[in-house]
Amino acid sequence: MRYEAPTTTKEAVSLIAKAKGKSFVLAGGTDLLVKLKSGAVEPDLIVDIKRIEATQSIKKTANGFRIGAAVPGVAMGKSSALKKSWPGVVEAANLIGSDQIQGRCTIVGNLCNASPAADSVPALVAAGAKAVVVGPKGRRTVAVEKIPTGPGKTSLAKGEIIEAITLPKRPAKTGDAYLRFIPRSEMDIAVVSAGVCLTLNGKGKVTKARVVLGAVAPTVVVVPEAAAAIIGTSLDDEALAAMAHACEKACKPIDDMRGTIEFRTDVAGVLARRAAGIAYQRAGGK
Amino acid sequence: MSGVHVSTTVNGDDAEFVCHPGESLLDVLRDRLGLTGAKEGCGTGDCGACSVTLDGQLVCSCLVLGAEAEGRKITTVEGLADGDKLHPLQQQFIDKAALQCGICTPGFLVAAKALLDENPSPTEEEIRFALAGNLCRCTGYDKIVRAVDAAAKDVKKQKARVKAKRK
Numbered sequence: 001m002r003y004e005a006p007t008t009t010k011e012a013v014s015l016i017a018k019a020k021g022k023s024f025v026l027a028g029g030t031d032l033l034v035k036l037k038s039g040a041v042e043p044d045l046i047v048d049i050k051r052i053e054a055t056q057s058i059k060k061t062a063n064g065f066r067i068g069a070a071v072p073g074v075a076m077g078k079s080s081a082l083k084k085s086w087p088g089v090v091e092a093a094n095l096i097g098s099d100q101i102q103g104r105c106t107i108v109g110n111l112c113n114a115s116p117a118a119d120s121v122p123a124l125v126a127a128g129a130k131a132v133v134v135g136p137k138g139r140r141t142v143a144v145e146k147i148p149t150g151p152g153k154t155s156l157a158k159g160e161i162i163e164a165i166t167l168p169k170r171p172a173k174t175g176d177a178y179l180r181f182i183p184r185s186e187m188d189i190a191v192v193s194a195g196v197c198l199t200l201n202g203k204g205k206v207t208k209a210r211v212v213l214g215a216v217a218p219t220v221v222v223v224p225e226a227a228a229a230i231i232g233t234s235l236d237d238e239a240l241a242a243m244a245h246a247c248e249k250a251c252k253p254i255d256d257m258r259g260t261i262e263f264r265t266d267v268a269g270v271l272a273r274r275a276a277g278i279a280y281q282r283a284g285g286k
Numbered sequence: 287m288s289g290v291h292v293s294t295t296v297n298g299d300d301a302e303f304v305c306h307p308g309e310s311l312l313d314v315l316r317d318r319l320g321l322t323g324a325k326e327g328c329g330t331g332d333c334g335a336c337s338v339t340l341d342g343q344l345v346c347s348c349l350v351l352g353a354e355a356e357g358r359k360i361t362t363v364e365g366l367a368d369g370d371k372l373h374p375l376q377q378q379f380i381d382k383a384a385l386q387c388g389i390c391t392p393g394f395l396v397a398a399k400a401l402l403d404e405n406p407s408p409t410e411e412e413i414r415f416a417l418a419g420n421l422c423r424c425t426g427y428d429k430i431v432r433a434v435d436a437a438a439k440d441v442k443k444q445k446a447r448v449k450a451k452r453k
């Protein structure tokens with residue numbers, strides 16, 4: 001096994017593209033190094049991206065925000081501009097693990113590890129985040145929900161790495177929120193989760209909505225029917241009930257020791273309702 | 287397997303070592319540098335017994351590669367005391383009997399130090415959340431939380447004394 005810590009994205013891409021055998025990008029290592037230790041992965045090459053300048057900072061841009069792929073959760077929590085614009089995204093990222101894990105874990109690692117229960121992913125998808133992918137054939141920008149294709153699987157081609165995540169400028173009267181259910185108050189994996197982003201008009205009616213569920217299917221699930229159920233409403237009980245019902249219908253969860261199919265399906269609707277309520281308030285609704 | 291040559295700083299001193307590319311910082315600290323304060327409880331980021339700071343950031347050293355330490359600054363529990371004088375956290379852990387077997391203690395001390403550096407007056411809830419990544423199987427958390435709370439007050443008094451002396 002080889003360890004490399006290049007200083008440019010180009011170098012990182014070419015190291016992986018040229019490497020024989022299995023190569024892995026190392027961001028915070030809180031998934032990769034656990035797998036390395038257990039023997040679940042046997043890399044021939046590890047490319048640490050934390051010395052690449054383009055991955056290291058959170059930047060406010062003309063179009064919104066650019067979060068470098070090596071930025072740890074703790075740094076997102078310290079960015080007041082990011083927190084003000086996208087509180088749901090930051091809260092979701094900050095739910096990952098303990099303070100020790102926060103010092104290392106990245107949202108890109110969370111996305112590329114492709115766990116159905118990844119906490120930051122539903123919030124990123126709800127907020128309309130995009131991944132900046134760099135590969136041997138150049139750069140492309142792709143919606144975050146297009147990256148995970150199943151548990152542990154992504155759509156990234158060999159040699160492709162994500163350099164950053166971008167978030168749009170928050171539109172006026174827009175709010176986002178993320179909630180997860182875990183049996184403890186800290187340090188656990190989401191049994192079900194929901195991310196919601198809403199935009200309101202001057203009268204407090206929802207004009208745009210994104211409702212996204214986590215841990216209820218092999219990948220994150222965008223539920224347009226749930227969004228449609230609340231668009232044009234002020235989140236009255238009837239609209240919320242219709243939204244929760246649409247969420248339940250979109251669930252294809254597994255049955256395991258952490259939650260039954262029935263429980264996960266029911267709680268998905270409950271969490272979406274509560275997250276929508278928080279997002280509505282953050283958007284300035286009353 | 288080729289070794290990686292690493293130059294780093296541990297508790298303020300220059301340190302150099304050669305390690306395997308997949309070797310954890312925890313193994314390097316314990317087996318190559320002889321700093322056995324950090325412990326391996328789980329090796330998977332769950333227990334916090336291996337806590338150290340890397341460029342001031344609290345991390346689990348079992349989930350850091352030794353090779354990543356190049357040019358960085360590492361602090362371990364061995365760097366907490368000032369010569370023979372224990373850090374207030376260490377003194378309060380003794381005074382308040384906040385340890386039994388002691389396996390978890392170095393991790394709690396390093397994590398609590400990181401908390402107090404960021405937040406000199408944490409509430410009980412803040413202490414509990416900040417230490418959620420550290421597990422203890424024998425003492426129980428109450429004594430630990432009380433020791434950290436008392437140490438926070440000691441650190442503040444210490445700082446006030448130093449300030450008064452300077453005036």
Ligand SMILES: Cc1cc2nc3c(=O)[nH]c(=O)nc-3n(C[C@H](O)[C@H](O)[C@H](O)COP(=O)(O)OP(=O)(O)OC[C@H]3O[C@@H](n4cnc5c(N)ncnc54)[C@H](O)[C@@H]3O)c2cc1C
Pocket residue numbers: 024025026027028029030031032033034049069095096097098101104105106107108109110111112113117118119120156160161162163187188189190330331332
């Ligand atoms: C104790 C503990 C608690 C945890 N708690 C939670 C939790 O509450 N919620 C949660 O969602 N997760 C949790 N996790 C899982 C993990 O911390 C997160 O998934 C984290 O976000 C992973 O980020 P990382 O930077 O450490 O990823 P890494 O381990 O560095 O990488 C993960 C995967 O993504 C790939 N990758 C990383 N960066 C890139 C890139 N730029 N381009 C292409 N591929 C890349 C890697 O090759 C690897 O396959 C926990 C883990 C531990 C050990």
Ligand code: FES
Pocket residue numbers: 325326327328329330331332333334335336337346347348349
């Ligand atoms: S040994 Fe590192 S967290 Fe348990």
Ligand code: FES
Pocket residue numbers: 384385386387388389390391421422423424425426
């Ligand atoms: S004192 Fe034994 S594990 Fe904490």
